[in-house]
Each structure stands twice: as structure tokens, then as C-alpha cells.
Amino acid sequence: xxxxxxxxxxxxxxxxxGAAENGHGDGSGDIGTTVSTLSQPTHDMVRxxxxxLKSEGFNRSADSLIAxxxxxxxxxxxxKFRHHxxxxxxxxxxxxxxxxxxxxxxxxxxxxxKFLLLxxxxxxxxxxxxxxxALHVLRNELTPLQHNTDRVHQLSSYMMCSNTPELHSxxxxxxxxxxxxxxxLDRIHIFVPTDMMLPPFRLRTLLNQALELQTLRCSYxxxxxxxxxxxxxxxxxxRCPKDMFPTHTIQILSNHCDEVWFCQFSxxxxxxxxxxxxxxxxxxxxxxxxxxxxxRKTLEAHSYAHLAWHPDSVHLLACGxxxxxxxxxxxxxETEKCIKITNGSEEILTACAWNKDGTRFVxxxxxxxxxxxxxxxxxxETWDGVRVNGLYYRxxxxxxxxxxxxxxxxxxxxxxxxxxxxxxxxxxxxxxxxNKQDRLALLNIANQGLHLWDINDRCLxxxxxxxxxxxxxxxxxxxxxxxxxxxxxxxxxQVYVYNIRNEEPIAILSGHxxxxxxxxxxxxxxxMLVSVSDDFQVRVWGPKDKLPKPSVSSPSNNSNTNNIWxxxxx
Numbered sequence: 001x002x003x004x005x006x007x008x009x010x011x012x013x014x015x016x017x018g019a020a021e022n023g024h025g026d027g028s029g030d031i032g033t034t035v036s037t038l039s040q041p042t043h044d045m046v047r048x049x050x051x052x053l054k055s056e057g058f059n060r061s062a063d064s065l066i067a068x069x070x071x072x073x074x075x076x077x078x079x080k081f082r083h084h085x086x087x088x089x090x091x092x093x094x095x096x097x098x099x100x101x102x103x104x105x106x107x108x109x110x111x112x113x114k115f116l117l118l119x120x121x122x123x124x125x126x127x128x129x130x131x132x133x134a135l136h137v138l139r140n141e142l143t144p145l146q147h148n149t150d151r152v153h154q155l156s157s158y159m160m161c162s163n164t165p166e167l168h169s170x171x172x173x174x175x176x177x178x179x180x181x182x183x184x185l186d187r188i189h190i191f192v193p194t195d196m197m198l199p200p201f202r203l204r205t206l207l208n209q210a211l212e213l214q215t216l217r218c219s220y221x222x223x224x225x226x227x228x229x230x231x232x233x234x235x236x237x238x239r240c241p242k243d244m245f246p247t248h249t250i251q252i253l254s255n256h257c258d259e260v261w262f263c264q265f266s267x268x269x270x271x272x273x274x275x276x277x278x279x280x281x282x283x284x285x286x287x288x289x290x291x292x293x294x295x296r297k298t299l300e301a302h303s304y305a306h307l308a309w310h311p312d313s314v315h316l317l318a319c320g321x322x323x324x325x326x327x328x329x330x331x332x333x334e335t336e337k338c339i340k341i342t343n344g345s346e347e348i349l350t351a352c353a354w355n356k357d358g359t360r361f362v363x364x365x366x367x368x369x370x371x372x373x374x375x376x377x378x379x380x381e382t383w384d385g386v387r388v389n390g391l392y393y394r395x396x397x398x399x400x401x402x403x404x405x406x407x408x409x410x411x412x413x414x415x416x417x418x419x420x421x422x423x424x425x426x427x428x429x430x431x432x433x434x435n436k437q438d439r440l441a442l443l444n445i446a447n448q449g450l451h452l453w454d455i456n457d458r459c460l461x462x463x464x465x466x467x468x469x470x471x472x473x474x475x476x477x478x479x480x481x482x483x484x485x486x487x488x489x490x491x492x493x494q495v496y497v498y499n500i501r502n503e504e505p506i507a508i509l510s511g512h513x514x515x516x517x518x519x520x521x522x523x524x525x526x527x528m529l530v531s532v533s534d535d536f537q538v539r540v541w542g543p544k545d546k547l548p549k550p551s552v553s554s555p556s557n558n559s560n561t562n563n564i565w566x567x568x569x570x
Contacts, residue, residue, distance in 0.1 A: 038069065046071045048203040055201065075103065075196040086181050090121045100192070109191040111147050118142050120184045122155060124176040127164055134159070204229060214238040219499050219506045220245040222526050224481040243544035246529040247497070247507045250291045250547060251540035255282060260532035261305045261321075262475065262518045266313035269524025271296070271333070273316055274538055275304025281318055283333050284538075288525040291542030299331055299338075305473065306351055311358040319352045319363065328352055328363045330377055341377045353400075355393040362400055364388040370402060372414050381414040390431055395438040401455075403429040409441065409453075423453050431475045435483040436523070440500075442486060444474050450488050452500070466505050468492040472515060479521025479529065487529060489516030495531045495541070511539055 038046065046069045053062035054073070066073065074082070081096035097114060104110045118141050125134035138159075142152055161167040164175070174180040186200045199205070208228045215221045220240040225231070227238055258278035265272050265286070272284040272293055281304050284293040305321040318329045328349040330339040341349070341363060348365040355361065360380065364370025366387040372380045390403035400412045401422070409423040409432060423429075428446040435442070440461070441453045450464040467474075468491040476488035478500075486498045495509035495516055514534035522528035529541040 038071065043069075043071055047073055047198060048206070051198050051201075052203040074198060077103070078192065078197045082185060085117070085120075085185060086178065088121075088124060088176070088181070090117070093117060103193060103196050104191055105193075111145060113188050113191050115142070115145060115147050115151075116184060116187055118145075119151075119155065120181065123158070123167070123171060123173055126158060126161070126167055127176050131159070207234060211238060216501075219502075222246070222480050222485065224526065242507075244527070245497075245507065246291075246527050246541040246543060247509060248542060248544050248547055249509075249511050249539055250542040251293065251538075252511075253293070253295075253538040253540075254536055255295055256280065256536050256538070258536060259514075259534040260517065260536060260538060261473070262307050263520045263530050263532045263538065264307050264309060265520055265522045265524075265528075265530070266309045267311055267523060268313040269522045269528075271309075271313060272520075272530060273307045273309065273333075274532055275307050275318065276536075280304075281307065281316070281331070283316075286522070286525070286528070288522075288528070291525075291528050291540060291546040293530075293538075293540055297333070297336070299333070299336065308352045308354055308361070310354055311356065315358075317352040317354065317361055317363070319349050319365075321350060330361075339377045341373065351388055351391045351402075353391040353393050355397045356395055357397060360397075362391050362393065364391055364402065366405060370400075372400070383412055383414060383419075386410075386412075390429065392432070392434050394434075401432075401434070401441075403432050403443075409443075422455055422458055425451070428471070430469065430471070430473050433476060433478065435478045437483065440478075440483075442476050442478060444469055444476055444488065446471050450476060450486070450496075450498075452486070462500075462503055464488075464496070464498050464505070465503050466490070466496045466508065473517065474515075475518035475520075477519050477521045480526050485521070487519045487521060487531075489519050489531060489533075491515045493533070493535075495519055495529075497529075509541060512537060 046065060050062045050065050050071070050073050053065065077096060077099045081093060081100060084093040084096055094117065097117065101110055104113065118137055122134050122137040122142065125137060138152070138156055142155070158167055158171055161170060167173070168175055174183065189197050189199055211227045211229065211232055214237050215227050218238055218240050220242050222240065222245055232238055256274065256276040256278050258276055260274055260276045262275040263272060269288070270286050272286055274282045274284070279300060281299040283296045283299065285296045286293050304318050306319040308317040310316065314332060314334055316331045316333050318331065328341040330341060348367055349363045350365045352361060352363045358375070360372055360374055362370055362372050366389055368387050369382060369384050370386060370388050370391065371382050374380055386402060387405040388402040389405070392401040393399070394401060398413055398415055400414070401409055402412060403409045407425045407428055408421050409429065410419055410421050412419045423441065423443070425443065425445055427448050430444045430446055432441050432443045434440065434455070439454065439456060441455050443451045443453060445451050447470060449467040449469045451460060452462040452464070453459065454461050464486065467488050470491055472491055474489045474491070476486060479485040479487060484500050486500055488496050490496055493512045493514055493516060496505045497507040497509065499506050509531070512531065512533040512535050516531050516533045519529065519531045527543050527546070531539045531541065
């Protein structure tokens with residue numbers, strides 16, 4: 001039964017006659033005169049639901065909805081055009097396109113849509129082996145448009161394809177049929193007003209956007225898998241339980257016999273390195289399935305305050321504190337082969353970093369120099385007169401960020417001998433780290449705590465609350481699949497965890513008995529967090545379901561975990 005009312009289409013009221021409803025009217029008399037009783041939001045919702053029903057194959061339900069509401073999903077001319085494209089009736093589709101000219105607005109839009117239509121026609125002729133027909137389209141229809149000539153030349157090269165699979169591969173085209181024709185219509189829709197032609201899968205897109213917003217608002221969303229309508233309920237808002245977040249003590253290890261100053265996971269997430277005042281670096285194997293670590297080996301040299309893994313997750317740079325020996329060390333953690341890096345002076349090397357491809361590294365200290373070296377430890381360039389306490393390579397592989405004793409982070413390009421100030425604080429920058437997008441820098445500031453900066457815009461984004469930061473060296477970390485979380489040690493013996501969008505902590509982790517010097521988040525297995533402290537301990541934090549059962553004995557790795565069940569669950 002035909003509905004008694006119409007719906008607005010591009011500012012005019014649509015007709016409800018049979019020709020228009022079946023999509024085969026000529027389009028000349030398709031603008032009706034009845035007044036819609038639906039509000040614009042209701043009208044839009046009906047169109048979205050109708051489109052979704054049709055995409056899922058509920059055609060009769062969609063037709064009933066359209067008939068009862070008096071709404072059209074698309075303009076009658078667009079409806080005809082869609083049918084003719086799907087039927088590969090190119091001459092009729094071209095005729096429809098002429099009728100659509102006034103709806104497309106600019107002449108460029110018309111030209112672009114015509115080009116896309118002819119491109120599909122040309123490729124389908126080629127697939128069918130109709131080489132002369134394809135050549136005719138190329139010479140007499142596409143070329144005279146004088147549009148996108150580079151693409152025309154590329155299309156002409158497909159004439160040389162010897163078979164269909166080669167054509168599909170070279171053109172990155174699905175082949176003729178419903179899939180590629182729907183893809184063509186999806187590309188065309190951006191040139192047609194939305195009240196004439198609905199964007200593809202619009203309701204699905206809106207629902208996925210809603211779920212994406214919900215995940216952004218979820219304080220504990222720490223999983224790499226994107227949330228969408230295929231794996232989430234639409235009946236309730238998305239919210240991850242706090243127990244899935246790494247806030248529970250899974251392991252306590254006391255293998256070090258003095259203050260533990262630094263920790264860092266390898267890039268592959270399968271190793272952990274810890275450096276201590278006891279003159280040892282310990283390498284640990286990571287077990288993602290249980291969120292635990294086991295001791296692999298100990299590297300002995302001097303007191304380690306900073307470590308940097310090579311991208312291969314095998315080689316490790318190690319530097320000491322100001323009162324340590326002047327050398328830095330480059331270890332192969334598999335063979336324990338070691339290269340001692342020295343500048344031939346008494347310069348103390350206390351900071352280090354690798355470039356992104358692992359071909360070079362930089363080391364420096366607060367006595368006034370830093371050095372760029374090759375993989376063998378040979379000094380390539382030197383920058384004098386800069387007392388640095390932190391170093392980082394940007395993603396371009398040549399720009400070095402260095403924090404110095406003047407409360408600044410400056411960028412240096414040694415090849416060009418160029419430098420400039422990016423960040424300036426009014427107190428000492430004790431440490432800093434940069435997120436994996438190479439955009440945000442997290443700074444531990446003396447007497448002020450944790451600050452987040454945008455490096456590119458050179459502006460302070462956020463001051464996080466809670467961390468107690470005096471003049472001790474405390475390292476913080478980015479974490480989570482998209483670096484959406486931040487964790488930091490603190491002089492009040494606790495670990496503070498933040499969602500990057502909020503200044504207040506979402507979790508405060510207790511357990512250490514002295515200052516927490518460093519926290520690191522596993523870059524691959526995001527439910528693992530490690531902290532190290534002046535209490536000689538390495539603590540592993542994970543979700544609640546990884547807690548060891550009280551009846552299960554702890555691993556034999558010289559850790560004081562035999563009687564820690566009460567501590568873990570407290």
C-alpha cells in the first residue's frame with residue numbers, strides 16, 4: 001500500500017507515486033507536492049534504518065518501512081542510477097548521470113563521477129576479453145575528458161595484461177560483479193548530496209563511532225582489539241572492569257641486593273632489563289601468558305642508572321650515574337659479548353638512546369658533551385657544551401632530543417649542526433620519555449611532578465596530580481595499545497597510573513616500602529607493568545585473573561615470593 005505522505009528530498013518534498021517508488025520513473029516529475037509529517041531527525045533515522053535493513057537482506061521489511069513512512073532512501077534518479085550501475089548497463093547509467101548533473105553541483109563533481117563510471121566500464125571490458133570495446137572507451141570516452149591523465153596512462157598499461165589474475169593484481173581491482181560495482185557507488189557517493197544518496201553503511205558507521213567514543217571515555221580500556229558492533233553489545237555502554245587493568249601485584253622479586261634504579265622492556269616485549277646500584281644489570285624472560293618474569297642472566301660491570309634496548313631486542317646499552325665510571329657499555333644479551341664505549345676523557349656518560357633502525361646511538365652526560373656513535377661504538381659526531389641528562393632519537397633518525405641542566409629540551413641535528421629549544425620548564429627536568437607516535441613527551445619535573453608536552457606544538461598539555469617528585473631521578477612511562485596511559489614512580493613509595501586525558505590518577509599502586517625509581521609498561525603485552533625501587537625489589541603488576549593461587553608454590557628464582565599472598569591481594 002502506498003503511503004499518503006512524502007518526505008523532504010534536498011529541500012523539496014518527494015513524490016509518492018508508483019513510478020518514483022520503484023525507482024524507474026524518468027525523474028522529471030518525481031518531486032511531489034504532499035507535505036511530510038515527519039521531523040527531520042525522524043526522517044533521517046527512517047532512511048538509516050531502511051538502508052541497514054536492505055544491506056542485511058530484509059528487503060520486504062525495508063519496503064514496508066518506506067511505504068508506511070512515505071520516505072525515500074534515495075532520490076529516484078539516484079535509485080535508477082544505482083540499479084543501472086549494478087546491472088552494468090553503462091549507457092543507461094550515463095543517461096542517468098546527465099539527469100544528476102544539477103544535483104552534483106560543480107562541473108568537477110560531474111567530471112569525476114563520469115571518469116569513475118568509465119573506468120569501471122573499461123576494466124570490465126578488459127576482463128571480458130573485449131579489447132576493442134575497452135580501447136574504444138579509452139580513446140573515445142576517457143581520453144577526451146582530459147581529466148586525471150596520469151590515471152588514464154595507467155589504465156592504458158593494463159591492455160598488456162595477459163590474463164584476468166594479472167589484471168586484478170596490477171589494477172588492485174576486485175573484478176567485475178556486485179562487489180566492485182558497490183565499491184564504485186561508494187566512491188561516487190562523496191560527490192552526491194547526502195539527502196540524494198546515502199553514504200554506504202551509514203548506520204553501521206555511526207554505531208562504530210559511538211563505540212569508539214565510549215572506549216575513549218573508558219578509564220580502563222587497555223586492549224589492542226578495536227571495539228565495534230561485531231564484538232560489542234549495543235544494549236549497554238562499553239566499560240572495561242578495573243580488574244582487567246594491571247593494578248595487582250603478580251610477582252615480587254628481590255634478586256638485586258641494592259637499590260634498583262631502572263627497568264625497561266625489550267621492543268618485542270619478551271625480555272626485561274633492570275639496572276641497580278649493586279653494579280649488575282639483570283636480564284629477565286617475560287611470560288605473557290602468566291604476566292610473570294624469570295631471571296635469565298646477570299651482566300656485571302658498574303652501577304647502572306639508564307638502559308636502552310636496541311630494536312633487535314638483543315643488544316643493550318647501559319650507562320651509570322654521575323659518580324660511576326666514565327664508560328658506557330654495549331652488551332649482546334645472548335652471547336654476553338660487551339663493547340666498552342669511552343670518549344678517552346673523564347666525561348661521565350649517564351644517558352643513552354638508539355635511533356629507530358638501530359644503526360646509531362647517542363650517549364652523553366652532565367659534564368658538557370654528548371656523542372653520536374655507530375653500532376661498533378665509534379664516535380661519529382660530538383656536540384660540545386651541553387650538559388644532558390636525557391636523550392631520545394626522533395623518528396626521522398637524525399634529530400636528537402636532549403634534556404639539559406638549563407631546564408630545557410632541545411633538538412639537535414648533528415649533520416646540519418642545527419639546534420633549537422622545544423620545551424622550557426622553570427624547574428629541573430629529571431627525566432623524560434616520548435610516546436611511540438613521536439608527538440608527546442612526558443617529563444618528571446623537580447618539585448612539580450609529571451608534565452605532558454606536545455613536542456610539535458611546543459605546548460604544555462597537562463599537569464598530572466599526585467606524584468611526589470623532589471630531586472631524585474624518577475622515570476615514567478607511556479603504556480597501552482595507543483599509549484593512552486601513563487605510569488610513574490614516586491618518592492612516596494607508590495606507583496601512579498593515569499589515563500592520558502585526565503590529570504587525576506585512575507589507580508595508585510601500593511606495595512613498595514621506599515621510593516619507586518622507575519616504571520615501565522610492556523610495549524607488546526599491555527597488561528604487564530613493572531616497577532623498581534630503592535627497597536631492592538622488582539614488582540610485576542597485572543590483571544586480577546593473573547594472580548597466583550595461594551596453594552601454588554612460587555617459582556624458584558631467589559625471589560621473596562613464598563609468603564606474599566596476603567601482600568598481593570591487599
